[in-house]
Amino acid sequence: MAEILQTPRGSCALGGALAAVASINKAVPILHAGPGCGVQAFAGQLGNAGANRTCFVPDSFPCTNMSQHDVVFGGIDHLDEVIRGSIELLKGELFFVLTGCTSDIIGDDVENLVSDYIQRGEPVTFANTGGFHGDGARGYETVIETALAHIAPMPETKDECLVNLLGIGPALSKCWSGNIEEIARILERLGFRVNTFFTRGEGYAQLRAASRASANIILSPHLLAEAEKQFESLHGIKSFRYPGVPAGPTETTDFVRKASEFLGVDSALADRVIREEEAYFFDYASATAMRIPTEKIAIVADANTAIGLTRFLANDYSQQVVKVIVTDDVPEMIQPVVRGRLGGFRWLPDPDIHFLQDDYDIKQALAGDEFDMILGSSLEDEIVVPRGLQFQVVSLPAGPDMILSKAYAGYRGGLTFLEDFINACRPVHIPGISL
Template structure:
């Protein structure tokens, strides 16, 4: 028998996706933060044309107070001053790029701009094209902070690399090669570990994967082979869809969109079957991999059951998830479908474009065949805290999968806080993953170790 949790229909935050109001407790960077999307590619270095504090702010917020992931800071910057504001900064940018070539060693440089050049109208394209003509591996993307957040910036940077660097490379399709567009590097605290696990799963059913970002990617060679992939896999509720459509148009490449990143065996099995069918892989191979993985997975879950079944009373049963759409959806599905917890509040804070929101809501309405959940969209931390305080968590201590900003509210609600997104200020994250088979086990460990600590 299924349970459809009853929820008080409390105040929903006003949704005005076209007019974003002031934001308390920022949870993301600006478009320039996409400098880290470039830095997430092996041997690629962003060159930042912006004011003096812009690059360090985005860098530190994404790499430090977000799981203390680290990232070996080296980004050159024009540190634009009064002179560049008044007289323009194109010459200064050219000078910086020229000197960068003598100091830094990279396979590709990605010039990203901040508010200053975008407002004063520097012709960055013309500066960069001069270097491209000299066969310097370099592209540019306009990422002034007023243009949006680092999610928007990410798609701009990605498409800049595709259009200006990958270009018209060979389009001969390689069957079983897939381009993966999923979590936003650095913004998602666990992106390195997660992408590695997703790659392992896809390889397990017989695909070859261009992970493109992070340690499980070989870097620029993968980017150059993007046009040869059989298809693009967009594994996220909305991020990456624009890029996939762009690739569809540019290279006639089909794409598969799977909104929920799989966590746990039910989700992962379904995901692998769906991808396998789309890629026309022989079902037997897919099933064999799933069976082997499930054997290991359930071996561990058997052990967990000793604890989970005996400690029922002390454990939370209602939970809230606050974060980027990708993780809020993925974690909610896992906790509902695999652990049997009750969704009490789901809040998405990454400001998905208006056109994707109805589809995201629909995902939550059908979180399982017998459970439906509501979802709120707000980027403002004050409203997040207000929503959490208004939530009916029943008579047990709530479980909050949220961010460092929810520490105070968690204390007030006597909740168990597991930080799963930016800013994750009390986590140190190296290779940990939360997705797939192995990540699910880690996530269970994390949640219940937190609960037992009290």
């Protein structure tokens, strides 16, 4: 049973699905949901992730705005009108119907309606994403599963040079799009073309091509378990799962070596890429020699971000991470994997690790004074200010800052993170001057 939650750090299944569909180029999300769902779901997920996708329909998604009348009599006829209107009005290439709680509970037969459109050759699909099905990550998984089942055709041939990059869901973490692009850039250096689906103007064509890929790279300890099976059974595509989004040279190099082995990349090529990328990182990073921070750090973030940043700071940058709070819903079975990734360092003792989603519990776990910097979400500012701690936002909700293409992942993203991290470590109190 899903437990009661104070101040959730993301939206529901609809919010995650909306963020995903809105990030597919020329895809139109059509909500068969209540009148507030579009704004609530947008605000709770994309809005809290720096609102960094233009979205094809930026300020207002087509929606049936289900009323009392629809609850009693069903809302399928109006959905039909809204789909028809969307196709008439909008320059979309894919029309993706997402249902909300109301439609899912009253049992509107969306599948039947959508199949009529499909029979007429219209690019329409749908997914059941009522909020009670789960959180934003569940919505992202649902969109991927739907794309595999309904959009990607049975491939005639495989494309050996094509891989799918998955696991970093739209608006499920800060810098998600920049992170995808940086990992894709590295994979491209290894000789692949990469389907990212949600960045670089990719859209319907890449979703259709998903089934032609030679392999999946899934960056997450726990997401997309169902899709992984689906890829294998439907399309014979195997997945390489790497738990955590790699950030910084040691972790990214580890990722490159393991992925190269899985994908059969020539080791000389991998070695060359690693050599060049690491040199690029350290040539810049060496300039920080005089300003290496000495803070003891607590990290509050989703598993992917927490793993990447903890390993980066521990393995590459002489930092002491003393506490890690993982805030997304990692199933108990997978938690040992995440724990393993958050410890076992050469110099650093294992940090104190928690899996917590409730904001009150998170704040209780942060009550101690064993750290003097928080890398967390904007919700942590209420404890940072009175306690005079250093602070950098690395997770959701990201607050009012605009976040566009920046990345924390990989070699180059590692440098961007260092910039933000070091710039955040400034004296808060200058004697005699109140800031």
